[in-house]
Amino acid sequence: MNKPKLNRRKFLLVSAVAGGGVLIGYAATRPSRHRRANDSLASDNERFVTSWIRLQPDNRITVYVPHSEMGQGIHTALGQMAADELDAAWELVDIEQAPATDLFANDAIVKGFGGELLPPFLMGLVNASALTVARIANLQITGGSSSVRYTGENTIRVAGAAARQMLLQCAADRWGAAVDECTTELSHVHHSASGRSIPYGDLAEAAAELEPPAEPVLKDRSQFTIMGKAISRRDIPPKVDGSAPYGIDAHSEDMLYAALRLAPVFGSKLASVDATEALAQRGVRKVVELEDGYAVVADNYWRAKQALELVRAEFAPTANDGVSSAELAQRFDGALAEDNGSKDFESGDADAALEDAQDVFEASYRVPYLAHAAMEPMNCTVHIQGDRADLWTSTQDALGIKGRVAKVAGLSEDDVTFHHSYLGGGFGRRLPFTWNVIDHATLIAMEFDVPVKTILTREEDMRQDYYRPAVHSNLKAAFDGEGRVTVWHNRFTGPIQVPGAAHIPYAIPNQSIRVVDVDTHVPIASWRSVDHSQQTFFIESFIDEIAHRGRTNPYQLRMELLQDHPRHRNVLQVAAESAGYGSGLPEGRALGIAVQESFGSIAAQVAEVSIGEDGRPIVHKVTCAMDCGWVVNPDTAEAQIESGIIFGLTAALYGAITIEDGRVVQGNFPDYEMLRMTDSPEIVVHLVESGNAPGGLGEPATPPVAAAVANAIYILTGQRVRELPIGDRDFSTSRSLAGRI
Amino acid sequence: MARFILNGEMRELDIEPEMPLLWALRDELGMTGTNFGCGIGNCGACTVHVDGNALRSCVTPVSVVEGRDITTIEGLASVAGGANDLSPVQQAWIDYQVPQCGYCQSGMIMAATALLARNPAPTDEEIDAGITNICRCGSYPRVRKAIRALASV
Known part of the structure; x- marks a missing residue:
């Protein structure tokens, strides 16, 4: 079926608001490298409206941000982007979370990813082959390190620039002057020839009558006054005095609290429940039986949690009751041995080159499942009131969650009111399709006519996650007679969640990268940086192995094989020079290096490591050079990089979710340890200026650090780390290679 | 009955003596600045001051703080x-x-x-x-x- 070709003109929408202000929104993006995707997506645009900027008569400006604030500073960054294009006075700009309504649906993320790769949380929403959005009015997703580079660049800046042009037009009309004689600065329009000036607020009403410009002109970087500045985050003051609301903070006098226990073996069903003792406890109102679990509802969460332990319940046996991590590992290895998998990337003729090779060597890598372990345990508060409901939860997709609750409760989406909050961490756990707590909280609340807050205990949060997949990777490389690397051969277990993560930037002529999908009963989803967290450990460790095997310096080999990747070379050089790579180090220390591109940004990291007296690795310092294009807010950018490194290092040193008897073993922080102050390294960040468009920043600093640390450990000990985590591994019996490489 | 001084004000609650201070603060008093992270005194998200000393409120029964001075994040300033x-x-x-x-x-x-x-x-x-x-x-x-x-x- 031929869809009508959409006129490329923007659907800029202007509407007057109560009190004389004006609301300006955009429903299309600029022509961009995603043009092809936009062409097929844009026909949906007419159905919805996006509204981002509100000009008010008191000269204040409100920027509506359609992304969740989970510590990445997105409210401030998108506020900066709108305010700069508007030539607004920053102190007159207010930033508000866009409401979870169709009016503020945000398709920028789908358009941004369209044509390159679709993260798993978009898969169910987008028909990947046709690149059409199934249900665009339900999109308000924060994920894929996409908010600045897609929403900010393609939507918020455009709306800001359009608003500025409209204000110029209004002022010029009022003064009988030419538009190009007028200028804007600090929320005023000026006409220098006559010495007149007028605040934006006085023009707001007139602006609502104007036809918006079809192609507003964005500023050149040299004209930025607010973008590029390390402006203090607007969400920080409420986070230091306890007033910042998180989903878990929803509170009312008549509220009830639910403690939930779900089937410990994923996929099992509740078989029987004896709630007699639990129901006799103070404050307990009800024990709710669910298909795959049960909940105690009481007038205080502690009472609910205590009584939960008194419920005697049985779950039905399943085929997975005997599954263990050891058995899963065998299953993964067996699949890799028996199955050549399906193509991820091929170039040259790897099989022929292996036959001809002078030297072939191989190595097997593996990484475990990981939990998200956001500090705010999963929770959701629902208040059903007949044919409508109120909803409070920390989420990375407010509209999607609202739709989900409506569906479970059998209500119309318009009859569910979502109440926003900050997120106590997201990291992918609070994206769509990881519904377990949301569904259960809704079903529990349907039994009551007061608000019910369902909170997972830390143990349930850890055991009922959707995990970062465990992956095994069998790698092979070969040298020809002249010592050149001729083959890169990778067979890894899938599924692939982010296409391209296993691809390498290195100029190796014969590559065969294939994935073997292995089914398990363990639920999986996006975990900060998604497939890059596993694949970068494999790739950047194995390229290091290749360098040592070929008796070349790992830094030099990377530089040679990255001839066609100047941005990679640049960050490698900056990180290496800053970290003192190749120069003297204190006795007993070594540097490991790694580089990776993900989410539109390129990160090189150098880890300075020693082995402690107890044989455990100590990471003293991580130096990161990041090319994320031009930067909206350098301080929040640095904070995201520090955060990403510590997240990746936590996984490298401590992260492992293991399965016994079909269920997750770990339940709380002593068994799923986090990096703390005492083992947090010094972090040095260099934002490398490349003049490119903004890249993502929430995730790209996470992938390289594991390999950087492992590569340093090899130099220190001669032991190649091919399995994570390593924080408690004893490296004391090994020999140092320092000085020989 | 539990009694303690919260951010300078005497509070009385009809709750079990073994209820952790965290849940008395959050659910009984609506003081949500003190947070639940692990429930076992490990992560520190629930830290408050009792007579000026840092204490993890998720594992501190209200009986332990009977009559004592408690400061939460809301009262710190x-x-x-x-x-x-x-x-x-x-x-x-x-x-x-x-x-x-x-x-x-x-x-x-x-x-x-x-x-x-x-x-x-x-x-x-x-x-x-x-x-x-x-x-x-x-x-x-x-x-x-x-x-x-x-x-x-």
Whole structure:
């Protein structure tokens, strides 16, 4: 079926608001490298409206941000982007979370990813082959390190620039002057020839009558006054005095609290429940039986949690009751041995080159499942009131969650009111399709006519996650007679969640990268940086192995094989020079290096490591050079990089979710340890200026650090780390290679 | 019946003596600045002050704090003498842009305040030993910077 070709003109929408202000929104993006995707997506645009900027008569400006604030500073960054294009006075700009309504649906993320790769949380929403959005009015997703580079660049800046042009037009009309004689600065329009000036607020009403410009002109970087500045985050003051609301903070006098226990073996069903003792406890109102679990509802969460332990319940046996991590590992290895998998990337003729090779060597890598372990345990508060409901939860997709609750409760989406909050961490756990707590909280609340807050205990949060997949990777490389690397051969277990993560930037002529999908009963989803967290450990460790095997310096080999990747070379050089790579180090220390591109940004990291007296690795310092294009807010950018490194290092040193008897073993922080102050390294960040468009920043600093640390450990000990985590591994019996490489 | 002084005000609650202070604060009093992280006294998100000492409220029964002075994040500024102003630690947290998601930061600020009260110029080792709270966002480098700055005042 031929869809009508959409006129490329923007659907800029202007509407007057109560009190004389004006609301300006955009429903299309600029022509961009995603043009092809936009062409097929844009026909949906007419159905919805996006509204981002509100000009008010008191000269204040409100920027509506359609992304969740989970510590990445997105409210401030998108506020900066709108305010700069508007030539607004920053102190007159207010930033508000866009409401979870169709009016503020945000398709920028789908358009941004369209044509390159679709993260798993978009898969169910987008028909990947046709690149059409199934249900665009339900999109308000924060994920894929996409908010600045897609929403900010393609939507918020455009709306800001359009608003500025409209204000110029209004002022010029009022003064009988030419538009190009007028200028804007600090929320005023000026006409220098006559010495007149007028605040934006006085023009707001007139602006609502104007036809918006079809192609507003964005500023050149040299004209930025607010973008590029390390402006203090607007969400920080409420986070230091306890007033910042998180989903878990929803509170009312008549509220009830639910403690939930779900089937410990994923996929099992509740078989029987004896709630007699639990129901006799103070404050307990009800024990709710669910298909795959049960909940105690009481007038205080502690009472609910205590009584939960008194419920005697049985779950039905399943085929997975005997599954263990050891058995899963065998299953993964067996699949890799028996199955050549399906193509991820091929170039040259790897099989022929292996036959001809002078030297072939191989190595097997593996990484475990990981939990998200956001500090705010999963929770959701629902208040059903007949044919409508109120909803409070920390989420990375407010509209999607609202739709989900409506569906479970059998209500119309318009009859569910979502109440926003900050997120106590997201990291992918609070994206769509990881519904377990949301569904259960809704079903529990349907039994009551007061608000019910369902909170997972830390143990349930850890055991009922959707995990970062465990992956095994069998790698092979070969040298020809002249010592050149001729083959890169990778067979890894899938599924692939982010296409391209296993691809390498290195100029190796014969590559065969294939994935073997292995089914398990363990639920999986996006975990900060998604497939890059596993694949970068494999790739950047194995390229290091290749360098040592070929008796070349790992830094030099990377530089040679990255001839066609100047941005990679640049960050490698900056990180290496800053970290003192190749120069003297204190006795007993070594540097490991790694580089990776993900989410539109390129990160090189150098880890300075020693082995402690107890044989455990100590990471003293991580130096990161990041090319994320031009930067909206350098301080929040640095904070995201520090955060990403510590997240990746936590996984490298401590992260492992293991399965016994079909269920997750770990339940709380002593068994799923986090990096703390005492083992947090010094972090040095260099934002490398490349003049490119903004890249993502929430995730790209996470992938390289594991390999950087492992590569340093090899130099220190001669032991190649091919399995994570390593924080408690004893490296004391090994020999140092320092000085020989 | 439980009785304690919360941010300078005597409070009485008809609750079980074994109820952890965290849930008395959050569910009975609606004081949601103190956060639930692990429930076993490990992560520190629930840290409050009892007679000026940092204590993990998720494992502290209200019977233990009977009649004692409790300060939560909501009361920190006024206890520091600044009424509506911020305490020096809170201000440093803004100056150094410490919080990310912020969920652990009430506890982190209470822990840092208690550390600086008993040791106004902690070394890095003393900071490591004194701040055992978990921050999943990895704000540790900034926590350290902020405490160092406060120590040098």
